[in-house]
Amino acid sequence: MIYNFDKVINRKGTNSIKWDARELVRKFGITDRFDDDTIALFIADMDFSCPQPVLDALHKRVDQKMFGYTTHLSDPEYFKAIQNWFKRRQNWEFPAESIVYSPGTVHALKIAVKAFTKPGDGVIIQRPVYYPFTRVIEEQGRKVVNNSLINTNGYYTIDFVDLEQKAKLSSSKMMILCSPHNPVGRIWKPEELDQIARICLTNDLVLVSDEIHGDLIRTNETFYPIANINQDDKIIVCTATNKTFNMAGLHCSNIILRNVVMREKFSKMMGIQMPSPFSISALIAAYNEGEEWLEQLKIYIDGNFDFLAKFLEKKMPDVKFKIPEGTYIGWMDFSGYNLSPEEVHDRIYNKANVVLEDGKIFGEEGLDFQRICIPSPRSILEEALNRISLEF
Ligand SMILES: Cc1ncc(COP(=O)(O)O)c(C=O)c1O
Incomplete structure (x- = not known):
């Protein structure tokens, strides 16, 4: 099917955060x-x-005429759709049990900060960066440790000397990586990701990689999921259909955390969260047919x-x-x-x-x-x- 992205769809009066702002x-x-x-x-x-497959799946769900309490946990299609997407698109494989649903990526970041750091601990971020990173850190009473990116004529790189120094501080306990980076648009190269992971892991920092923009890259670029570069099972990766398929209103993020002990802690802190019937249908259609x-x-x-x-x-x-x-x-x-x-x-x-x-x-x-x-x-x-x- 050929999609027409030139078509203007009036979103005013549709509860759109963007247009009814x-x-x-x-x-x-x-x-x-x-x-x-x-x-x-x-x-x-x-x-x-x-x-279109997402729209069709949602119509089909409406035709079921009931929207009662819903769970994805007993639906292998949900997990398979996620696994197959990342295997096909990013050559990245992870077991179904490592997937934890979250109603949002920012929410998952907040839970990770709460689960794996204590009040007063430092969390490294790389400014200029998506500002809710600061919010989730500060709202939990943790401290932002800023590893400023280096801007060379509009091309941003990482100050690894500064990152290493800040990772070595005894108060630093976590790093939240934005990959690809919002707003500077970098896709981190394998060498850069390898160095980030090494610095975090040797200094016992929990590394959380927010990869929500990972599917949305230029056609001549390749995205590298950090969990493919470093196999350590403690790395936490945030994925979502929210950005990729323009489904943010369906609130569907999936966090990949392979380490069992950490996952149990994270899931416990997350509490019982279930995607809506619409999110489940839309996710399966998007990842299988989008x-x-x-x-x-x-x-x-x-x-x-x-x-x-x-x-x-x-x-x-x-x-x-x-x-x-x-x-x-x-x-x-x-x-x-x-x-x-x-x-x-x-x-x-x-x-x-x-x-x-x-x-x-x-x-x-x-x-x-x-x-x-x-x-x-x-x-x-x-x-x-x-x-x-x-x-x-
Ligand atoms: C890097 C990054 N993380 C998270 C989000 C928001 O994700 P969610 O809607 O799943 O909370 C955005 C939205 O712009 C983003 O750019």
Whole structure:
């Protein structure tokens, strides 16, 4: 089947966090202006229809006419679908019993922090990074230990000397890795992953790898799951259908944890969590039959990045931008304009009426940056960029 990602689907009035965000963006301090004319490209959420097999599976589930208490635990199809997907797509194998359901990836990170660290312990993250990492650490009374990434002309690398020093601190107990990295878009190379794993394991740090963007990479790139690079069974990997198939509202993450003792502790802290009947059906359909859609989606997203890069080069050459290796997130450096971050914000959010995310929320390393999520029909992206460019 050929999917049409150019099709604009009106999501206003559908309880969409992205398009019905009036209250939310205010509450979280993202911006004050949000009205009927706002173009929202702030949240990592796609404006495309889900794969047809997912829609069919959900219709079939509705036709069952009952949505009672539900469990995935006695359904081998659920586990097989996950295992087969990662084996096929990432050449990564793990046993069915290592899979723990979580209603969200961020929720799983919170549980991991609670299960494997104590109040006051340090948790290493690499800023600028997806800001809920900071939130889950601080809300549990743990301390953020920041191993800042090194930005060399828009290409980010890891400061391994600093990472090793911070991992050696007796207070450091965990590292949360973002792989691929949101927002800088790096897919970590096997050598980098090997070094990260080695540093964490030799210093007795629990390593949690958030790989929720692992399927969403450029067509010419390869993603490497860390658990394939280092076989230590204590590494925790977060996966989800949420991002890959635009199903975040179905809340379906699966955490892979092979170590039995750690898994028991993690599962106990997670408590009894069951996916909804819709999540189960959608996950099985997506992982078993969603590949054709994903391959077409990746080509479309590559096209959107190409469009963005060319647009910036032509109309806003002072914005420094590199097409990311992974994720559908653009990380744009506005420092070339010599404007304050507040002025940049005002021009984009208030004057152009486009909502992105100010880079500062990802850490001070992001002060001069704006994060844009581009998985929307190209016409929406074009309109947003045209509006922004008129203000610069
Ligand atoms: C790195 C990363 N982890 C987790 C999430 C959120 O995942 P979930 O909706 O499963 O909690 C996001 C969403 O943008 C993300 O970028």
